[in-house]
Amino acid sequence: MTEKITKYPSSVLRRRAEEVSLDDETRTLIKRMKKAVKKHDGIGLAAPQIGESKRVIVLQTGDSFTALLNPEILEKSGEKITTKEGCLSVDGVWLDIDRAKKIKAKALTEEGEEVEVEAEDLLAVVLQHEIDHLNGVLFIDRAGLQKKIKSVILYYFKKYFYVFKKSR
Ligand SMILES: [Zn+2]
Numbered sequence: 001m002t003e004k005i006t007k008y009p010s011s012v013l014r015r016r017a018e019e020v021s022l023d024d025e026t027r028t029l030i031k032r033m034k035k036a037v038k039k040h041d042g043i044g045l046a047a048p049q050i051g052e053s054k055r056v057i058v059l060q061t062g063d064s065f066t067a068l069l070n071p072e073i074l075e076k077s078g079e080k081i082t083t084k085e086g087c088l089s090v091d092g093v094w095l096d097i098d099r100a101k102k103i104k105a106k107a108l109t110e111e112g113e114e115v116e117v118e119a120e121d122l123l124a125v126v127l128q129h130e131i132d133h134l135n136g137v138l139f140i141d142r143a144g145l146q147k148k149i150k151s152v153i154l155y156y157f158k159k160y161f162y163v164f165k166k167s168r
Pocket of ligand 1: 086087088089129133
């Protein structure tokens with residue numbers, strides 16, 4: 001079965017997700033998330049994106065997957081980096097978003113280890129994007145208001161235009 005990606009403006013994307021412990025339920029969730037991120041060819045995925053309001057994210061680099069439980073950002077650099085971001089939950093919208101260039105985060109791994117992660121550039125951006133999801137924040141919220149309004153209009157336009165094309 002293919003995991004369905006929860007799309008904007010679903011309310012599960014706007015909720016603060018719950019902390020998890022490393023149990024069978026969480027392991028099953030991680031498995032589903034790895035499958036989904038692979039299938040949809042994302043760099044990262046947060047549990048709310050498959051409809052589960054849990055603090056779990058999965059990162060895909062090449063053929064390997066890293067799951068992080070209850071990730072939390074400890075430090076952010078003042079230096080910023082601007083990246084064109086998109087999101088599996090917000091089809092067809094790409095926006096330049098400013099984020100911290102370097103971060104330090106802590107999380108629990110799926111092996112049950114407490115780790116601290118220092119990340120920069122793309123990895124730092126992906127971590128910030130995915131951890132935002134656990135707090136009900138989407139990348140479009142990080143754009144200026146004007147860009148956000150434009151992107152939401154574009155999103156609905158594309159969505160309904162697609163439906164219209166399909167139904168003909
Ligand atoms: Zn996203």
